[in-house]
Amino acid sequence: MxxxxxxxxxxxxxxxxxxxxxxxxxxxxxxxxxxxxxxxxxxxxxxxxxxxxxxxxxxxxxxxxxxxxxxxxxxxxxxxxxxxxxxxxxxxxxxxxxxxxxxxxxxxxxxxxxxxxxxxxxxxxxxxxxxKKNAEQEQQNLMVFFMPLLLDSFSDTQGEDREEALTQEAVSRGFIKPEHTYMHYTVLVTSFWDEKGRNRTSEGDMNAVNLILRKYIRYVSFYTDGRIVSLLAGTRTSLTKYLHIIVEDISQSVRRIMSLTASIGVSRMVPGLGHCHEAYLEAMDALGYARRSDTGVSFISDIERTATLDQEMVQAAVNEIESLLRSGTEEELRAYLEQLFADLEQEDTPAMNIQLVMVQLIAAVFRVVNAVADSEAIQNLQKTFPLLGQLFFENPREMKERYLAFCLAARELAAEHRKKSSSVICDRALSIMESRFMDPELSLNSISGEISVSPNYLSTLIKRSTGSTFIDLLTRKRMAAAKKLLLETPMKIREISEKCGYNDQHYFSYCFKKYEGISPNACRRKHEEG
Missing domain, CATH: 3.40.50.2300 (Response regulator)
Structure with a gap:
């Protein structure tokens, strides 16, 4: 029904x-x-x-x-x-x-x-x-080219030569038109989950995602390891315009039609195909945040203020540590480190190799913390845990205990600064609304664009912080200001409506009556009679 x-x-x-x-x-x-x-x-x-x-x-x-x-x-x-x-x-x-x-x-x-x-x-x-579970032939042709490009950045050629070669290949395969070679790209990584937290994503589900993408933008999608990876191509303007609508459409459709929950990680925009691997890694990082977010959608630019450092030579252990620091529980982190160090000891790994692994693990922690915390907080963490100078004097067990304490402190620090950052963003948005509520063009989209976060993210922050939607808060502010002007000034209703952000006097009167239970004129008369 x-x-x-x-x-x-x-x-x-x-x-x-x-x-x-x-x-x-x-x-x-x-x-x-x-x-x-x-x-x-x-x-x-x-x-x-x-x-x-x-x-x-x-x-x-x-x-x-x-x-x-x-x-x-x-x-x-x-x-x-x-x-x-x-x-x-x-x-x-x-x-x-x-x-x-x-x-x-x-x-x-x-x-x-x-x-x-x-x-x-x-x-x-x-x-x-x-x-419907199917895959288009055109998509199959594009996947052959784009799948390794996103998953593996290795190439014999670099720089401008590589970018030009990749662009020409994309043109020859029909992904972009010859006159549209200067494009921007964004990567989405999507997975579907049931109410028990089980990944229900299959290769056939690409059709569901593609059905939505084709309504808005040029794309190519492929399936890998329980997730759907989509590369979106467009001008900076078109990507900015449609991106938050696309992810909302996917999220809402998956919930309504498939009775599943979609987790969607979104990378930053990159200016060329040569940066697609980097964008894919960002989208994967964002997916880790999305799994535990209120909306199931995470734009990496909303969470981390700088791009994630190159992870090409980072081992699987480093990737897992970064993921656990971003969105794992303390229990998961402890369990993983116990297993990791147990494996290092069982394999009789040379001390020098363990120390090299530890250098990468420590760098991974600072990389995650650096993305959200300020320099003073990072310096304090480094002073509290001067691990690099102690690596060459400890056995694996001692290393594990020190590194675990370091990870837990870093995890708490990152969570604290993410919360603080979210609070700052929300406070700034509410401050803009407070000072410019009289602007009829003021909207969630205009404010989110001004403070450089996605509308989805800002809407979630406001709802979580205040318990109300942006529209509710804006209407409440406008009505409070209107009532004050009604009762304390001789201004005409038309003047008050314009002063409070309404171009249409009749619409203002409708909203006022709905909010106060009485028309503006009746409210003024009642006050004068009382």
Missing amino acids: YTIVIADDEAELRQALVRRINWKEVGFEVVGEAENGAEALELVEKLEPDLLLTDVRMPFMSGIELARAVREIRPNIQIAFLSGFDDFTYAQQAIQYNIISYLLKPISSKELTEELKKIKQKIDVKFQEFT
């Missing part, structure tokens, strides 16, 4: 739709009704319906504006327009927002029922395509 939210400012028509349609018969359940676009957007964010049926012309926010806003917060939701004949051409302008159907008014219950059945069939097909 699919869920639907209906938005129409004509109350009689909206209620007639709800009453006269046998929703269960057509495969839908009405979970919400809205009388304007702003209210519909709130319901979509709260209820996460499968379908939004909306009138094109509504107060405060048109159907097209609503579709654009919905695509930013719930990109996997299907949208159908209900419009008059005169609005149809206007409604078709929203084709870029993947509208599933256009329904013309007036429409009878029978006609609407038939249209809803067709919409259900389209959604059924989308669900089936999402879970």
Whole structure:
């Protein structure tokens, strides 16, 4: 059974739709009704319906504006327009927002029922395509080239010559067009997990990820070792515009259609194909964070302020230590080090080799800490644990105890600074909102762009810190300011609405009444009479 939210400012028509349609018969359940676009957007964010049926012309926010806003917060939701004949051409302008159907008014219950059945069939097909296990021939051809490029950075040629050769190869394989050779690239690493924490990712699941990627951007995907690796190509502008929508679409679709949880790690943007291996390593690091994040999505740029150092010569043990420091538990770290040092002793490893391993292990810890902590904290850690000078005088068991204590201290330090960094980011965003709430263009996206984090990450930080969404906080601030102006100044309602970030006086009055339970004029009169 699919869920639907209906938005129409004509109350009689909206209620007639709800009453006269046998929703269960057509495969839908009405979970919400809205009388304007702003209210519909709130319901979509709260209820996460499968379908939004909306009138094109509504107060405060048109159907097209609503579709654009919905695509930013719930990109996997299907949208159908209900419009008059005169609005149809206007409604078709929203084709870029993947509208599933256009329904013309007036429409009878029978006609609407038939249209809803067709919409259900389209959604059924989308669900089936999402879970279909296949791989395209074009993708197979691209995988031959891109898979080793991402997983192994070794090459006989370096620098500009290598970049030019890689670009020309990508052009010859049809991945990018000859006139689009100056592209940027980002790597996503995705895995699917069930409620018991078991990895359920299979090679066939690439189709589900690719089905979403092809809606937005040029890509190539391949499967390896329980995860789907996707290389996205585009201009810096297009990647910035679509990246957070893509990861939300994947996350929401996997949860809704497959009843699984998606973990998605996202690298920084890199300016050429020669940097793809480096981006892959960043995405893998981000995936480690994502597994234990609230949203299941992690952009490495949100967590680590500098790119991870080159790990080409780092052994498997170093990779595991870094992963455990980022997202493992203390118990997992202890258990791994016990096994690692036991293996070193059993294999009768020469002392010099153990010391070389230890140098790399210590460097790995400082690499992780350096990504999130300031220089003073790192220097204090180094003074507390001067390990390098002691390596040549200790046996493996003594090394293990000292290194374990060092790792635990570093883990605590990194966690503390990540928390502090998150708090700083959240405080800065709230400060911007506090000082610029009167700007009608202020939004979660505009603030996240200003402080250089993803909207997904900032939204999560704000919700975790305050218990409220960004929209709730902004509305609350605007309403508080509006009430103060109403009661303490002789300003006109229109002037107050503009002063508080609303271009539309009627929309301001609607929001004020919804928030305060009374209209602005009535609020002022009540205060004057009291």
